[in-house]
Structures are given as C-alpha cells and as structure tokens.
Amino acid sequence: xxxxxxxxxxxxxxxxxxxxxxxxxxxxxxxxxxxxxxxxxxxxxxxxxxxxxxxxxxxxxxxxxxxxxxxxxxxxxxxxxxxxxxxxxxxxxxxxxxxxxxxxxxxxxxxxxxxxxxxxxxxxxxxxxxxxxxxxxxxxxxxxxxxxxxxxxxxxxxxxxxxxxxxxxxxxxxxxxxxxxxxxxxxxxxxxxxxxxxxxxxxxxxxxxxxxxxxxxxxxxxxxxxxxxxxxxxxxxxxxxxxxxxxxxxxxxxxxxxxxxxxxxxxxxxxxxxxxxxxxxxxxxxxxxxxxxxx
Numbered sequence: 001x002x003x004x005x006x007x008x009x010x011x012x013x014x015x016x017x018x019x020x021x022x023x024x025x026x027x028x029x030x031x032x033x034x035x036x037x038x039x040x041x042x043x044x045x046x047x048x049x050x051x052x053x054x055x056x057x058x059x060x061x062x063x064x065x066x067x068x069x070x071x072x073x074x075x076x077x078x079x080x081x082x083x084x085x086x087x088x089x090x091x092x093x094x095x096x097x098x099x100x101x102x103x104x105x106x107x108x109x110x111x112x113x114x115x116x117x118x119x120x121x122x123x124x125x126x127x128x129x130x131x132x133x134x135x136x137x138x139x140x141x142x143x144x145x146x147x148x149x150x151x152x153x154x155x156x157x158x159x160x161x162x163x164x165x166x167x168x169x170x171x172x173x174x175x176x177x178x179x180x181x182x183x184x185x186x187x188x189x190x191x192x193x194x195x196x197x198x199x200x201x202x203x204x205x206x207x208x209x210x211x212x213x214x215x216x217x218x219x220x221x222x223x224x225x226x227x228x229x230x231x232x233x234x235x236x237x238x239x240x241x242x243x244x245x246x247x248x249x250x251x252x253x254x255x256x257x258x259x260x261x262x263x264x265x266x267x268x269x270x271x272x273x274x275x276x277x278x279x280x281x282x283x284x285x286x287x288x289x290x291x292x293x294x295x
Contacts, residue, residue, distance in 0.1 A: 002038055003031045004060035007202045009243060010213040011059050019214070023221040035060055039068050046078055055224050057081045057217065061200065063088035063097065079229065081220060085200045085209040087233045096220065097233045100210050102198065104264045105241040106141045107148035107271040109197035109207055111260050112244065113172045114152020115253055116193060120171060126153060129161040129170040129192075130290050133177035137197075142292040145174065145197055147275040150282070160290060179205065193248055206248040210240045239265040 001016055016029040032038065038058055046053055056078060058064070063084050064072075072080060072092055079094045087097035117126035128149065137145070149156060161173060169190040175183065179194060184204075187194050199205035216236045223229045239261040246254055264270055283294035 001027065001029045001057040001059070002041060003029060004035050004038060004058060005033070007061060008059055008211060010211065015214045019218060019221060022218055023225060025221055025225055027221075035062060035065060035068075039065070039071055042068070042071065042078065042080075046075055050077075053078045055079050055081060055221075055229065057083070059083045059211065061085060061202075061211075064095070069095075079224075079231075081217070081229075083212055083217065085211060086198070091232065093231050096229070096231050098212050098216060098220070099233070099235055100212050100241050101235040101237050101268065102209065103140060103144050103271060104237060104261075104268060105209050106137075106145040106197045107264060108240075108242045108257065108261050109174070109195055110145035110148025110150075111152040112148075112207065112242070112249070112253070112257055113145075113174055113195045114149040114156050115256070116152075116249060117156050117170075117172050118153035119250070119253070125155040125157050127157045127159055127170040129173035130158050131161040131163075131173050131175045131183065133163075133175065133180060135177065136291060137176045139293045141197070142290070143275050144271040146286055146292060147271050147278065150278055151274055158286060158290060197242070202243065202245075206245040208243050210243045212236045213238050237265050237268045241265075 003011055003013065013029040013031060017027055020027045032041070042056060045056060058080065061084060063086060064082050069088065069090055069092070072078065072095055076094050081096045081098065083098045085099060087099050113128050117128055146158070149158065161169065169186055169192040172193050172195060173187065174195045174197065176198065179196060193206060195207050196205045197207065199208040202208050216238050220229060240258065241261050241264060244254060244257065280294065286292050287294040
C-alpha cells in the first residue's frame with residue numbers, strides 16, 4: 001500500500017498495518033511524497049511479483065493519472081484499489097476507486113453554510129451566494145446542499161452571484177467547481193467565506209471532500225481475500241464527509257459539524273427526507289433563482 005502526499009487525514013502507516021489483524025492478510029505500507037512515484041513503484045512491484053501480483057492499494061489526494069491508467073490497461077493482472085477524494089471518470093476491470101459519498105458531503109457543506117450565516121449575520125434574513133464555474137451541480141447534489149443549508153438556517157436567502165460581479169460578496173458563498181483567482185480576491189476583500197462542497201485542495205479550499213477513513217478499506221480487503229473483490233467506483237457513507245479548515249469557522253461549529261456528519265453516516269437517507277419536508281414555495285424559489293429542480 002502507498003500513502004501519497006502529506007495531507008491524508010485519518011491515515012498513517014500504523015493504522016494501515018493494524019488491518020493485518022482484522023483481515024488476516026499480510027499488509028505493507030509505504031509513504032510516498034508525490035503521485036509521480038506511484039507508477040515507478042507499481043512497475044517495480046509487477047516485475048517482482050509477475051506470477052501473482054498482490055492487490056495494490058493507493059491512498060492519495062488526487063485520482064490516478066492518465067499515465068497510471070494507461071499502465072493499468074496494459075497490465076490487467078495487477079489489481080489496484082485507489083482511495084481519494086474524487087474518482088477518475090474511467091472504468092477498468094482491474095481498478096476499484098473508493099471515495100466518500102458526495103451527496104452526504106454536499107449536505108454537510110450546506111449545513112455548515114447555513115449555520116455560519118445564522119450565527120454571524122447581523123441582518124436577517126441572511127444571504128448565501130451561489131457561484132457556478134464550469135458545469136452546474138447535478139439536481140441531486142444541488143438539492144442535497146440546499147436541504148443541508150435549510151437545516152442550518154431556515155430563513156437564509158440563496159442568491160446567484162454573477163461571474164463578473166465587481167461589488168462586495170455575501171458573507172458566505174458556495175462555489176461549484178474550481179474557484180477563480182478573482183473570486184478568491186473578492187472574498188478576501190469582502191471578508192467572505194467560500195464554501196466548496198466538492199473541493200479537493202486543502203491548501204487553498206477551506207472546505208474539501210474528505211478521504212474515506214481506513215475503516216472503509218477493511219471490507220474490500222476481506223473481499224479480496226475471499227476472491228470477491230470487484231472493480232468500479234464505490235462511494236462510502238463513512239464520516240467525515242467533508243474536512244474544514246478550523247481557522248475558518250468557530251470551534252464550536254466544528255464540534256457540531258462532526259455530530260452532523262456522524263449522523264449522516266448512520267442515517268444516509270436524511271438529505272432526501274429533509275428535502276421532501278421543505279415547502280413547495282421555498283423549492284420553487286430556488287428553482288427560479290438557481291435552476292435547481294423543485295421535484
């Protein structure tokens with residue numbers, strides 16, 4: 001197993017080695033500094049174990065690179081499980097990608113946005129900005145985020161932020177897609193918090209998708225041992241679903257967010273239940289202003 005990079009919360013070599021006792025497999029863990037090393041290590045592993053290569057597990061901030069995917073296509077005997085924040089849009093018979101459930105992450109991010117504006121805004125109703133770069137969120141993710149936001153603050157207004165806006169921003173702006181440099185600068189000048197439900201870069205995004213924890217790997221290792229391991233993309237419901245820069249929000253809110261995420265992991269149907277409970281009038285307003293379907 002390779003642990004790639006320096007920002008891998010909830011993962012360590014010791015935690016990985018502890019899987020030996022729970023799975024009965026021989027587990028080896030190596031830390032690598034960057035994803036570029038994974039391909040050379042995989043080639044070396046394949047040379048040493050050409051007759052029967054082991055399952056290679058990679059934990060990284062980013063999905064597998066194009067070069068690594070090309071390597072896997074040429075070496076079908078090597079099975080790889082890749083754990084990261086967001087899966088590569090590819091299906092291979094020897095690749096399994098494991099990510100946290102983005103739907104639950106969107107709900108948690110929405111709850112956080114609503115809670116922040118409720119506690120920090122001196123003017124009611126508070127306003128949350130909605131900024132889209134690239135593709136708009138899917139209906140499911142948009143609805144889930146808004147259900148979480150409504151749970152955090154039932155009175156918050158959500159308004160679309162124009163791409164070329166030059167005036168001040170609301171106190172909280174949800175950003176779908178990569179954050180443009182200009183928007184970061186505007187947020188800094190306005191004192192606004194950018195909430196990125198699908199963020200993947202902890203060094204710049206206050207809110208990012210979480211990495212699935214070590215416990216999410218246990219069942220897959222047992223399946224491999226029993227010759228039941230399967231390729232594809234697996235979304236897990238484990239907490240946390242998002243990680244938040246603790247300097248960006250009050251410490252008490254971090255504690256509350258942990259509880260929200262633990263509840264989501266235990267009851268992953270909460271977002272749909274709460275969406276159904278929101279009035280048709282509120283949903284129709286969101287549909288008109290944001291383009292999120294009301295049904």
